[in-house]
Amino acid sequence: MQITVHLHTVLQMPTPEGLRSRLDMDVPVNSTVRALLARLEISLPLEALLLVVNGRLAPPDYILHENDTVHLMPAISGGSEFTGEVSS
Numbered sequence: 001m002q003i004t005v006h007l008h009t010v011l012q013m014p015t016p017e018g019l020r021s022r023l024d025m026d027v028p029v030n031s032t033v034r035a036l037l038a039r040l041e042i043s044l045p046l047e048a049l050l051l052v053v054n055g056r057l058a059p060p061d062y063i064l065h066e067n068d069t070v071h072l073m074p075a076i077s078g079g080s081e082f083t084g085e086v087s088s
Helices: 031-038
Strands: 004-005 013-016 018-020 022-025 049-053 069-074
Touching: 031 049, 031 069
Parallel strands: 004 069
Antiparallel strands: 004 022, 013 018, 049 069
């Protein structure tokens, strides 16, 4: 079953030709997003990822279908708690 995977920012795959952000993949029928993450050896915890299939957020156990487009993005985090004061 053919799908397209877009890897964003730190998830891009290094190759001798440079970083690769798009993969056209053949995956087994009834594969889940979770299985795709394992196959791609993405080690970030699920809580640190945004999983998008065909433009919609998807749970890790979403079953992929022929010609699905998957975007895998690290969730944005960081900064510190705003205290209401600006330091100079």
